Amino acid sequence: MGVNVRGRSFLTLLDYTPAEINYLLKLSAEFKRMKANGEPHKYLEGKNIVLLFEKTSTRTRCSFEVAGRDLGMGVTYLDPGSSQMGKKESLRDTAYVLGRLYDGIEYRGYKQSVVEDLAKYSGVPVWNGLTDDFHPTQMLADVLTIQEEFGDVRGKKMVFFGDARNNVANSLMVVSAKLGMHFVACAPKEQMPAADLAAKCREVAKETGAVIELNESVEEAAKDADVLYTDIWVSMGEPDEIWAKRIELLQPYQVNAKVMSYAKPNAIFLHCLPSYHDRNTIVGEEIYEKFGLEAMEVTDEVIYGTQSRCFDEAENRMHTIKAVMYATLK
Secondary structure, three states: OOOOOOOOOEOOHHHOOHHHHHHHHHHHHHHHHHHHOOOOOOOOOOOEEEEEEOOOOOHHHHHHHHHHHHOOOEEEEEOOOOOOEOOOEOHHHHHHHHHHHOOEEEEEOOOHHHHHHHHHHHOOOEEEEEOOOOOHHHHHHHHHHHHHHHOOOOOOEEEEEOOOOOHHHHHHHHHHHHHOOEEEEEOOHHHOOOHHHHHHHHHHHHHHOOEEEEEOOHHHHHOOOOEEEEOOOOOOOOOHHHHHHHHHHHHHHOEOHHHHHHOOOOOEEEEOOOOOOOOOOHHHHHHHHHHOOOOOOEOHHHHOOOOEOHHHHHHHHHHHHHHHHHHHHO
């Protein structure tokens, strides 16, 4: 029997089987092909979705909006100042109302419990556009990008450098476990993944043949890697005061040309973006003035280098999000 996720929410990949994840990836590739060939695919015409953002974003918002419209849907965007959720209206009441007005809800914000409660009370599929714990739509884009480069991802070694306790690292560990990959969290011990999540992933790995590894040594972790991945060192919503401590901890984990040289010659570099790789942002310039750093988690030569696939990865957000919405609403 074929895979069917109609009516399901998409909150964390822990809720999805390897077969279901691979189904979404195949669907993503097909939607990408159709988009490239100019084939109309307004399969969800007449449906409406709402994008509920407590954290702003370029890629997530644009990906959901374009994907929704390509599928023929009406799209409403509610920025952090446009919703009364949690201010004048409870989360539960908001979920009841939005579920009666819309066919699907995207949430991007802070607590995982918020997206879970939206799914519990709304009665329609809810998609996690990012929480403090997980970033599942990003993972589909990442894996699609890896598949485009290497084909089968099973056994491929992916190393995440830096803050390995954040939502992206958590989700990379989960998707690697689900799809039989070799995942390495390379970070100082203070920033390693939470023990309970690592244990869950290792249980999943027993069934899929995945490897989950924690390693503080950059050179050891990067050796023979197929994919090198990093993310910003301080996530949105964390206080500015922690920059000094994070820089002290994570500067040795910057992905630069030397680190790339430890990996396989055909290794690729991924980053979920945005990235502080230069001084051409307000934050980048502030960090330079305070700490003298020209770049933080990755250097210009890597992000713009021949091994970088960051901008393919960014485009793939749209195709994979389209697949998730179609599969859960069709």
